[in-house]
Amino acid sequence: MNQRRFRTRAVHSGQQPDPHTGAHVTPIYQTSTFAYGSFERGRRLFAGDEPGYLYSRLGNPTTRALEEKLADLEEAEEALAFASGMAAISAVTLSLLKPGDEVAFIGPLYGGTEGLFFDILTRLGVLISESVSVAELSEKLSMATRLIFVETPTNPTLRIVDLAEVSALAKARGILSVADNTFATPYLTQPLKYGFDLVIHSATKYLGGHGDAIGGLVAGRAELLEQLRSEGLRHLGGSLGPAESYLFLRGLKTLALRMEAHCDGAERVAQALAQHPLVSQVYYPGLISHPEHALATRQMRRYGGMVALELRGGEAQAKRFLDSLKLFTQAVSLGDVESLATHPASTTHQLLSEALRRKQGVTEGLVRLSIGIEDPEDLVEDLLQALNALEVLEPAASR
Ligand SMILES: Cc1ncc(COP(=O)(O)O)c(C=O)c1O
Incomplete structure (x- = not known):
């Protein structure tokens, strides 16, 4: 295992000077196919008797450098890149499950993931079991x-799941355990260290960090990744292109620096919001009031860049608040250097049933903030001016 520290590995892992030109930064191998040179070599490559690139859906040198870097940062045996976070999650579930199998999850999850589970996997005969705590999961x-x-x-309510507890439950019963580590990134939490089998990322978020590329990654045990490569990539075909791979390789080099800045900003914002009378609840694992604060302190290096707040007054107040923000951009996604704000109930989690949204705490007054790397004081000023706009409007709203 690589003994160097995280920041050093984020810069150097997966990257060697290009063997042909000496290029210091991994080039973008913008090619769909690779000449195999001779009839016999083609046969050997296809049979897997000789390592080498054949076709970019199955592998590409730029993408391979990204996979090696992520595998090192998650301390995984192997990693595989996909065209999006959802391509990664669908490849994992479609490759590893068969009719009659059950997926048990702790919600809320990203709305697209729950959509895949309830809309597509159920149609293929896979059973879905939903819980909101490890205790409920264990019973079910x-x-x-x-x-x-x-x-x-969790997305968007920022509850912390005890990874050691879940992985022990899974191991005792021979169940595969999979963690979507998009919100924490390997800089803050490494689920494989707690015994998880696979880690998934929407690389679109913090790993890329600049809001300019869509991608996904899976890391974990080599034998599972081999099955994913042969079925999830080869047959389902959601491969990441070399240009995007290059952007993620570049983004990952500054992951630790950006995460520190995201965490600084989120801690400051969470504290400022917690004191405001129109905010009934702030969800941030770094606040002592957070129900899993102690667990977050054990399991995470810091508390992350996402903050959610519950506004008194439901959707009407959330709408006014979001429309009054000037520095935050109203947009889905997260983990960009720019701060973003969204209303999960009407966007990312819109398609879930109302009952499920209510059970999972995705309420009408919930606003999710992705804290960028701007100066935290500018972010607090923007949030406070938007909250002040509410105070002016509130008497009219209650008439
Ligand atoms: C936690 C989480 N997982 C997965 C996804 C899906 O990733 P992508 O949009 O790259 O397909 C998202 C997207 O918002 C997410 O927030």
Whole structure:
């Protein structure tokens, strides 16, 4: 295992001077196919008797450098890149599950993931079991449970799932455990260290960091990744292109620096919001009031860049608040250097049933903030001026 520290590995892992030109930065191998040179070499490559690139859906040198870097940062045996976070999640579930198997998850998850589970996997005969805590999950596990899926912190309510507890439950029953580590990134939490089998990322978010590329990554045990490569990539085909791979390689080099700045800003914002009378609740694992603050302190290096707040007055207040923000951009996604704000109930989690949204705490007054790397004081000023706009409007709203 690479003994160097995270920041050093983020810069150097997966990157060697280009063997042909000496290029210091991994070039973009913008090619769909690779000449195999001779009839016999083609046969050997296709049979897997000789390593080498064949076709960019199956592998590409720029993408391979990204996979090696992420594998090192997650301390995984292997990693594989996909065209999006959802391509990664669908490849994992479609490659590893069969009809009659059950997926047990702790919600809320990203709305697209729950959509895949409830709309597509159920149609293919896979059973879905939803819980909101490890205790509920543990009670609901059955002989059919084949895969446990968690996010930590959860999207958008920022609850923390005890990874050691979930992985022990899974191991005791021979169930695969999968963690979507998009919110934490390997800089803050490494689920594989707690015994998880696979880690998934929407690389679109913090790993890329600049809001300019869509991608996904999976890391974990080599034998599972091999199955994913042969079925999830080869047959399902959601491969990441070399240009995007280059952007993620570049983004990852500054992951630690950006995460420190995201965490600085989020801590400051969470504290400022917690004192405001129109905010009934702030969800941030770094606040002592957070129900899993102690667990977050054990499991995470810092508390992350995402903050959610509950506004008194439901959707009407959330709408006014979001429309009054000047520095924050109203947009889905997260993990960009720019701060973003969204209303999950009407966007990312819109398609979930109302009952499920209510159970998972995705309420009408909930606003999710992705804290960028701007000066935290400018962010606090913007949020406070938007909250002040509410105070002016509130008497009219209650008439
Ligand atoms: C936690 C989480 N997982 C997965 C995804 C899906 O990733 P992508 O948009 O790259 O497909 C998202 C997107 O917002 C997410 O927030």
